[in-house]
C-alpha cells in the first residue's frame with residue numbers, strides 16, 4: 001500500500017492528478033481543500049470556521065486542519081494507504097503528519113511535486129473560475145494563494161527534498177502524460 005503526498009501550487013492540477021494517481025494505487029485521494037468545501041457546503045461548525053479563511057485565500061489554522069485530517073485518516077479506507085492532496089502546507093503540518101503516522105507505525109513513501117510556470121497557473125485558475133465558480137478563484141485571492149505557496153509551502157518541499165523522498169514532475173502538458181510520469185516515478189521509488 002502506498003502512502004503518497006501530492007503537492008503543487010494552486011492551479012497546478014494536483015486535485016485532478018490526485019484522483020487518477022490514487023485510483024492506480026488503490027488508495028483514497030484525500031484533499032483537505034475538498035474536505036473543507038464539503039464542510040462549508042453542509043454548514044458544519046468546522047465549515048463555518050474554515051470558510052472565511054478560504055474565501056480570503058489564507059490558510060486555515062494548522063490545528064483545525066490537522067484535526068480534520070486525523071479524523072479522515074481514521075476511516076477504514078485509509079487504514080493502509082492514501083494520497084494526500086493539500087496537506088502538509090506548512091512546516092508545522094509536516095511535524096503533525098509525522099506524529100499521526102508514527103502512531104500508526106507507518107512511513108511516507110513519496111512526495112510528488114508538480115511544477116507549472118506562474119503565468120500558466122493564473123490563466124488556468126481564471127478559466128476554472130468561469131467553469132466551476134470556485135469562490136476563491138478571483139484574481140486577488142489567487143495571488144494571495146500563490147504568494148502563500150511561495151512563502152510557506154516551498155519550505156515543505158525543501159524538507160521532503162532533504163529527506164530524499166521528493167519526486168518532481170513537470171505539470172504542463174497533457175493530463176494523461178503527467179499522470180503516467182507521476183505513477184512511474186512513484187513506482188520506481190516504491191521499488192527501491
Ligand code: ADP
Nearest residue numbers: 010011032033053054058059060065086087089
Ligand atoms: P489550492 O491548492 O488550489 O489553493 P485547495 O483546494 O487545496 O486549493 O485548498 C483550498 C483552501 O483550503 C486553501 O486556500 C486553504 O484556505 C484551505 N486549506 C486546504 N488545505 C489546507 C492546509 N493543509 N492548511 C491550511 N489550509 C488549507
